[in-house]
Amino acid sequence: MTPLHLTHFTATSCLGRGLTATLEALEQARSGLSPCHFDTVELPTYVGEVAGIDAVRLPQRLQRFDCRNNRLAQLGLIQDGFDSAVRSAIERWGRRRIGVYLGTSTSGILTTEIAYRHLDPDTGALPEEFDYTGSHNAFSVADFVGRLFELAGPAVAVCTACSSSAKVFAAAQRMIAADQIDAAIVGGVDSLCLTTLYGFHSLQLTSPGPCRPFDLARDGLSIGEAAAFALLERAPAAVDPEAILLLGAGESSDAYHMSSPRPDGAGARSAMRDALTAAALAPGDVDYINLHGTGTPSNDSAESRAVTALFGNATPCSSTKGATGHALGAAGALEAVICALALKSGLMPGGLNRRQRDPQLELNYLTGNQRGPLRRVLSNSFGFGGANCALLFGRAA
Amino acid sequence: MSTLTGCIQGVGMLGPGLADWSSARAVLNGETPYVAVRTVLPLPGVLPPAERRRAGRVIKIALAVGAEAVAQAAADARTLPTVFTSSGGDGDNCHEICLTLATRDRLISPTRFHNSVHNAASGYWSIAHGCTQASTSLCAGDASFAAGLLEALAQLACGARAVLLLAYDADYPQPLRAKRPIPDAFGTALLLTAPDSAVALPRLQLSLSDAPAATMANAELESLRRSIPAARSLPLLERLAQRRGGTVVLDYLDSARLAVEVLA
Numbered sequence: 078m079t080p081l082h083l084t085h086f087t088a089t090s091c092l093g094r095g096l097t098a099t100l101e102a103l104e105q106a107r108s109g110l111s112p113c114h115f116d117t118v119e120l121p122t123y124v125g126e127v128a129g130i131d132a133v134r135l136p137q138r139l140q141r142f143d144c145r146n147n148r149l150a151q152l153g154l155i156q157d158g159f160d161s162a163v164r165s166a167i168e169r170w171g172r173r174r175i176g177v178y179l180g181t182s183t184s185g186i187l188t189t190e191i192a193y194r195h196l197d198p199d200t201g202a203l204p205e206e207f208d209y210t211g212s213h214n215a216f217s218v219a220d221f222v223g224r225l226f227e228l229a230g231p232a233v234a235v236c237t238a239c240s241s242s243a244k245v246f247a248a249a250q251r252m253i254a255a256d257q258i259d260a261a262i263v264g265g266v267d268s269l270c271l272t273t274l275y276g277f278h279s280l281q282l283t284s285p286g287p288c289r290p291f292d293l294a295r296d297g298l299s300i301g302e303a304a305a306f307a308l309l310e311r312a313p314a315a316v317d318p319e320a321i322l323l324l325g326a327g328e329s330s331d332a333y334h335m336s337s338p339r340p341d342g343a344g345a346r347s348a349m350r351d352a353l354t355a356a357a358l359a360p361g362d363v364d365y366i367n368l369h370g371t372g373t374p375s376n377d378s379a380e381s382r383a384v385t386a387l388f389g390n391a392t393p394c395s396s397t398k399g400a401t402g403h404a405l406g407a408a409g410a411l412e413a414v415i416c417a418l419a420l421k422s423g424l425m426p427g428g429l430n431r432r433q434r435d436p437q438l439e440l441n442y443l444t445g446n447q448r449g450p451l452r453r454v455l456s457n458s459f460g461f462g463g464a465n466c467a468l469l470f471g472r473a474a
Numbered sequence: 475m476s477t478l479t480g481c482i483q484g485v486g487m488l489g490p491g492l493a494d495w496s497s498a499r500a501v502l503n504g505e506t507p508y509v510a511v512r513t514v515l516p517l518p519g520v521l522p523p524a525e526r527r528r529a530g531r532v533i534k535i536a537l538a539v540g541a542e543a544v545a546q547a548a549a550d551a552r553t554l555p556t557v558f559t560s561s562g563g564d565g566d567n568c569h570e571i572c573l574t575l576a577t578r579d580r581l582i583s584p585t586r587f588h589n590s591v592h593n594a595a596s597g598y599w600s601i602a603h604g605c606t607q608a609s610t611s612l613c614a615g616d617a618s619f620a621a622g623l624l625e626a627l628a629q630l631a632c633g634a635r636a637v638l639l640l641a642y643d644a645d646y647p648q649p650l651r652a653k654r655p656i657p658d659a660f661g662t663a664l665l666l667t668a669p670d671s672a673v674a675l676p677r678l679q680l681s682l683s684d685a686p687a688a689t690m691a692n693a694e695l696e697s698l699r700r701s702i703p704a705a706r707s708l709p710l711l712e713r714l715a716q717r718r719g720g721t722v723v724l725d726y727l728d729s730a731r732l733a734v735e736v737l738a
Contacts, residue, residue: 190572214561228729229727231621233621236593275575275581276584335588461588462588
């Protein structure tokens with residue numbers, strides 16, 4: 078594929094608002110996870126909660142979209158001048174030539190969960206102010222962002238669970254390659270809600286402590302929330318050598334189980350291989366892999382098999398979910414931004430909370446920060462239903 | 475700007491009074507009158523027993539229309555990348571989860587949770603058919619059908635030889651139904667292939683448009699089109715049923731419609 082330019086990007090997670098706070102936390106090996114006190118949840122688990130979402134206000138004309146998820150989207154969009162970058166892209170390309178491709182898994186479902194606590198005792202009806210389209214529906218976040226910037230191009234939410242906001246890069250890339258748009262706002266927004274907290278708990282996939290990806294005694298994930306965005310544009314012929322490019326994307330399905338990965342990692346391997354093929358690169362060309370690395374026993378072992386089968390055990394790898402938690406539908410975009418930061422700064426963030434190496438996991442897992450000239454990095458995202466996606470990013474030079 | 479294009483090799487359809495593509499085609503080309511009957515969802519026999527028990531209504535309808543389109547084209551489901559698109563996913567399952575979360579113990583079932591993901595139908599399809607090809611699951615609210623068609627044809631433009639598009643919606647139970655009054659389940663699947671001059675198939679060309687969306691002359695079909703997002707496909711399906719060329723404008727976003735030129 079023809080590489081695309083990430084002309085602007087930003088991330089807001091429990092590590093902080095924007096790129097400086099995110100990079101600083103990674104540099105200091107600081108985790109944003111804390112014991113869960115979210116809403117009325119009573120579960121022995123840690124979460125990566127973004128501070129201050131409740132104070133965010135949406136523009137008056139878009140009040141129907143008011144919900145935790147869209148407030149988080151709005152908070153994320155105003156960091157690092159991302160909103161201004163979108164406005165200048167509109168001047169460059171026009172409203173119809175910019176797409177909106179956002180990943181989410183639960184959108185504004187929290188609003189529905191709370192509304193169900195307030196059903197009319199006589200009729201069972203939802204509260205009058207409940208707005209299905211503005212909050213509950215998965216499209217709500219993409220619709221909100223498209224309307225915020227008054228765009229008139231294609232807009233869609235990609236909802237493949239935990240690979241949602243990785244797959245948006247592939248979808249937007251196709252639309253640019255097919256000359257239907259010239260640029261796209263890609264990203265992911267997912268926010269804490271009871272469905273995922275109690276749901277992952279029901280599957281015994283949440284850790285009682287901060288998650289420990291790739292640890293011998295790893296015992297589950299910590300749910301996080303995030304808003305991460307990138308502006309993906311056609312790269313000019315002479316691109317700045319500092320520019321960050323999307324070089325390739327690969328997607329596959331496990332065809333195995335709804336909530337467990339294929340133990341041999343075949344689906345994950347095929348997504349990574351396809352990303353390399355799209356970029357016309359070999360495994361040895363990749364300098365760092367940001368793993369999906371959720372910290373569940375089955376994910377980390379399947380992913381380790383997939384990575385070592387393709388890359389051997391020399392390529393430095395880590396999961397940043399010990400720092401950010403698992404932002405689910407926003408994880409792909411959050412980790413894409415972490416990869417872009419790695420390419421810019423040379424920082425390969427060490428995986429947090431890994432106390433003891435699991436001898437079964439043979440990959441070269443970084444437990445402390447390392448630096449190096451990085452030219453190309455890979456990011457993995459795998460979702461329920463066996464929806465796999467791998468993204469390959471690189472520096473222009 | 476280049477146009478997105480693709481040929482239609484197979485069609486699947488299931489909706490109120492539209493039991494499959496051959497009976498829907500007869501209704502849409504005027505051979506038989508439309509008789510509104512509630513959608514009957516078949517048991518997904520293609521699934522292993524454990525998954526079959528767990529499959530909700532949106533999964534059943536997606537699997538049914540997908541299988542019909544694939545069978546009609548005598549294609550191999552294992553080889554086909556898929557684009558699933560739905561305005562809302564499994565409303566029954568969502569309702570049960572929200573009810574449970576509003577109780578004191580909040581213990582939702584693991585199966586309900588993994589079925590709550592928007593890509594559940596895609597997961598079940600891939601398991602049923604042993605399909606390891608790429609699959610995406612989209613939601614664009616009322617615009618979901620057009621969004622799926624754009625994605626499928628963009629995949630063809632980027633080198634895929636064939637893509638299976640599955641668009642489906644099912645009605646919500648109360649109290650969500652009052653807020654999102656989808657009357658019944660409706661699904662359609664299109665097996666889309668890269669244009670090939672050797673085979674005479676109906677061909678589509680897409681472009682964004684500001685023209686108003688086409689409507690259905692039959693009032694009951696028009697009511698389906700308006701009330702079920704996946705049924706926004708009806709004007710296109712009508713043209714395919716009538717084997718009639720020309721441009722049909724499909725509903726999409728507030729800010730754009732999708733003009734589909736059909737070369738019959």
